[in-house]
Amino acid sequence: MKIAEELNPLPRLLMGPGPINVDPRVLRAMSMPLLGQFDPQFTAYMNDTMGLVREIFQTKNHWAFLVNGTARAGIEAALVSLIEPGDRVLVPIFGRFGHLLHEIAARCGAEVTTLETEWGTVFDPSVIEDAIKKHKPKLVACVHGDTSTTMAQPLAEIGAACRRHDVLLYVDATATLGGVDFPVDRWQIDIATAGLQKCLSGPPGSAPITFNERAERAILNRKHVEAGIRPAGYVAPNGQRIASNYFDLAMLMDYWSEARLNHHTESATMLYGARECARIVLQEGLASVFARHTQASAAMVAGLQAMNLKLFGDLKHKMQNVTGIYIPDGVDGEAVRSSMLDDFGIEIGSSFGPLKGRIWRIGTMGYNCRKQNVLITLGALEVVLRRAGFNCRAGAGVDAAFAAYEATPARTAIAS
Ligand SMILES: *Cc1c(COP(=O)(O)O)cnc(C)c1O
Numbered sequence: 001m002k003i004a005e006e007l008n009p010l011p012r013l014l015m016g017p018g019p020i021n022v023d024p025r026v027l028r029a030m031s032m033p034l035l036g037q038f039d040p041q042f043t044a045y046m047n048d049t050m051g052l053v054r055e056i057f058q059t060k061n062h063w064a065f066l067v068n069g070t071a072r073a074g075i076e077a078a079l080v081s082l083i084e085p086g087d088r089v090l091v092p093i094f095g096r097f098g099h100l101l102h103e104i105a106a107r108c109g110a111e112v113t114t115l116e117t118e119w120g121t122v123f124d125p126s127v128i129e130d131a132i133k134k135h136k137p138k139l140v141a142c143v144h145g146d147t148s149t150t151m152a153q154p155l156a157e158i159g160a161a162c163r164r165h166d167v168l169l170y171v172d173a174t175a176t177l178g179g180v181d182f183p184v185d186r187w188q189i190d191i192a193t194a195g196l197q198k199c200l201s202g203p204p205g206s207a208p209i210t211f212n213e214r215a216e217r218a219i220l221n222r223k224h225v226e227a228g229i230r231p232a233g234y235v236a237p238n239g240q241r242i243a244s245n246y247f248d249l250a251m252l253m254d255y256w257s258e259a260r261l262n263h264h265t266e267s268a269t270m271l272y273g274a275r276e277c278a279r280i281v282l283q284e285g286l287a288s289v290f291a292r293h294t295q296a297s298a299a300m301v302a303g304l305q306a307m308n309l310k311l312f313g314d315l316k317h318k319m320q321n322v323t324g325i326y327i328p329d330g331v332d333g334e335a336v337r338s339s340m341l342d343d344f345g346i347e348i349g350s351s352f353g354p355l356k357g358r359i360w361r362i363g364t365m366g367y368n369c370r371k372q373n374v375l376i377t378l379g380a381l382e383v384v385l386r387r388a389g390f391n392c393r394a395g396a397g398v399d400a401a402f403a404a405y406e407a408t409p410a411r412t413a414i415a416s
Helices: 003-007 024-029 040-056 071-082 096-107 125-135 156-164 213-220 249-256 268-284 286-306 333-344 371-387 396-407
Strands: 063-068 088-093 111-116 139-143 168-172 191-193 206-211 322-326 359-363
Touching (some): 125 139, 125 156, 139 156, 168 213, 206 213, 333 371, 371 396
Parallel strands (some): 088 111
Antiparallel strands (some): 322 359
């Protein structure tokens, strides 16, 4: 790459499975002056952000805040704080991020049982309930939308099953939060985490988290050295101490409560960014945001199919913000991605694991989830494919996407 481009990168349209283009409002918020971490203005921002995070997760949980670090920091905080060595954990795996949950739970010393289903499919909730009955885990850890396969696992019945058997449910909602319906309370999810760089239109680096009193009890039931928010005279039970200081949710609760016990220095810039991400989504309104994603997904699917492309996976359970496309026989998938990037400045995703070299993944998320980006991406892909010798009618994809937008107007006003 030329030096000039390194110093001043060319603009890209990021239509892969994340990260995506950051909303300019978020970038502006991130350039606000820094404040001391106990400045009343700053703690007011922290409290305000808690309220916004609650709304994004559709929860009444008291605990809703940010873990510093990318989405995986949220996953680690949830799992290391809940799992004591020797605890049984059940992980249903339907893609790469399920394997990540397995790996992290195992590092926390859990006895992990995994269930696996073919990539491109999701679990029937009864399969998970049967496994709960058989293995009696303390925790079920599951992904909502797994971008690696573009599938979204239905969770409502899994939440209900976990309550019936008094099992905790953790969900990684990184890829769906702020774009696809994810009602934490309605689905009876005990603890959930996310990141900013998917539907929340922010940069990677902050992990929204929420958890309820069931999860809080499990965390506080462990051995703690800090007094903090534990009532006076509280005697730590025999639980084992949380193995991470940075991701110790008991300490983070103290930091995010009015006690403000000193822990890390909150990343002010990321807090400003995360807060703006949430404000943008809530100003548009959750219902409107979800409708915009559903509509863009339908238009993208219609366009791709009209181009004679075959879509990957069980379309009934496809995420409403990512679409997997089989690379047609005889087409060099990486050459197509390179041409999209070099000739049009558009990034689309490749894939990994069992899907490596077999599918592309196109995201329609957050700030980028707009009609113009759907049309531009389809138009560019069509030209690149035709130049690669693939047979499709000129204009077919864009025409079909236009028609889909006309056939399914969003329920509410669309921010564009
Ligand atoms: C993208 C994604 C992540 C990303 O984690 P980072 O630490 O932010 O890279 C995690 N989980 C899921 C389900 C994702 O789709």
